[in-house]
Amino acid sequence: MVLCVKVERERAEAVRQKLLSKELLDGSYVPARDEKFVFFAVKKRTAGFAFAEKKLMKREEYGKSLGEELKGKLTSEELDELVKSFDIVGDIAVVEIPPALAKKQKLIASAIMKNHHNVKVVAKKTGGTAGEFRIRPIKVIAGAKRTHTIYREGGCEFELDINKTYFSSRLGTERGRIASLVQPREHALVPFAGVGPFAIRIAKSVPTAKVVGIELNPAAAKYFKSNIERNRCSNVIALKGDVSKLLPGEYRGCADRVAMPLPKDGMGFLKYCIPCLKKGGILHYYSFGDMANPYEKSKKELEDAALKLGRKVSVLIRRVVRPYSKTTVQVVIDARID
Numbered sequence: 001m002v003l004c005v006k007v008e009r010e011r012a013e014a015v016r017q018k019l020l021s022k023e024l025l026d027g028s029y030v031p032a033r034d035e036k037f038v039f040f041a042v043k044k045r046t047a048g049f050a051f052a053e054k055k056l057m058k059r060e061e062y063g064k065s066l067g068e069e070l071k072g073k074l075t076s077e078e079l080d081e082l083v084k085s086f087d088i089v090g091d092i093a094v095v096e097i098p099p100a101l102a103k104k105q106k107l108i109a110s111a112i113m114k115n116h117h118n119v120k121v122v123a124k125k126t127g128g129t130a131g132e133f134r135i136r137p138i139k140v141i142a143g144a145k146r147t148h149t150i151y152r153e154g155g156c157e158f159e160l161d162i163n164k165t166y167f168s169s170r171l172g173t174e175r176g177r178i179a180s181l182v183q184p185r186e187h188a189l190v191p192f193a194g195v196g197p198f199a200i201r202i203a204k205s206v207p208t209a210k211v212v213g214i215e216l217n218p219a220a221a222k223y224f225k226s227n228i229e230r231n232r233c234s235n236v237i238a239l240k241g242d243v244s245k246l247l248p249g250e251y252r253g254c255a256d257r258v259a260m261p262l263p264k265d266g267m268g269f270l271k272y273c274i275p276c277l278k279k280g281g282i283l284h285y286y287s288f289g290d291m292a293n294p295y296e297k298s299k300k301e302l303e304d305a306a307l308k309l310g311r312k313v314s315v316l317i318r319r320v321v322r323p324y325s326k327t328t329v330q331v332v333i334d335a336r337i338d
């Protein structure tokens with residue numbers, strides 16, 4: 001057991017800084033967390049803190065890669081099969097278990113939990129991202145029997161259920177980039193809003209902006225609404241429904257910015273999204289592209305759609321958002337629409 005300072009999660013960073021400045025923090029142990037508290041190993045007791053005894057892991061035993069942790073526990077053929085990278089969404093680790101390792105899934109899951117104390121559930125992918133709601137199904141193989149979690153990013157919290165809603169932790173940098181571009185008093189529109197990560201990050205970082213998000217999946221729209229409350233944002237509206245039905249009419253010419261995070265099928269919705277932009281408004285158009293020539297297809301789609309609507313496209317930025325498969329990348333084009 002290790003002597004720890006026990007602090008509520010919300011105050012943990014401030015207290016950690018205080019312990020550091022007083023040279024009380026014992027950095028050779030990894031802090032532990034539970035639902036309410038964080039436990040920091042300390043060198044001695046001093047007035048002004050709450051203390052507890054807790055079993056903590058030594059830093060050098062912690063944070064091994066999955067491959068390192070399983071060396072000697074899997075054969076070298078099995079180690080070759082092992083998919084060593086995995087995503088962590090909130091406290092759920094989402095792994096890929098190749099068929100050849102199906103019998104070793106418990107061992108793989110416990111190796112992950114041993115090296116990631118924040119992981120309370122390990123789930124395996126049971127299919128690819130599919131359907132109109134873009135859901136990638138998972139099945140729990142270890143830990144708590146649930147697929148919902150709370151994910152934290154950029155000072156915001158998002159509650160979601162991986163089996164009922166789309167969510168990718170890999171888009172965090174992109175969401176931060178978009179939020180940083182938004183100007184005070186902008187009107188931003190996020191069709192395809194999911195549980196609200198783009199819309200809420202914009203709203204939270206620019207409180208004078210007004211944001212409208214639209215989501216078709218009833219489960220995601222419900223989480224979107226509750227995430228607005230969770231993040232105390234009074235400048236976002238969550239609409240449940242189909243972009244193609246909700247946008248024509250009321251939203252024509254009213255947005256300074258439209259972000260379209262639907263890379264697979266976004267093209268078909270350009271005719272509804274472009275007319276929402278004011279003259280000189282900015283469109284963030286997400287798509288998939290060939291690794292060898294990532295932007296050609298999406299630039300043409302955008303230009304063709306704008307031309308049909310009598311609008312002009314000026315490309316401002318184009319970037320690869322993330323690799324998607326061995327041959328495909330997700331890209332974004334930021335364009336001014338005149």
Ligand SMILES: C[S@@+](CC[C@H](N)C(=O)[O-])C[C@H]1O[C@@H](n2cnc3c(N)ncnc32)[C@H](O)[C@@H]1O
Nearest residue numbers: 132133134166192193194215216217242243261
């Ligand atoms: C790729 S996900 C992105 C979700 C969210 N922006 C994010 O980054 O987590 C696309 C979302 O668009 C929603 N969607 C698909 N077709 C739609 C439509 N016609 N109208 C409104 N939302 C739609 C899906 O349910 C899904 O939640």
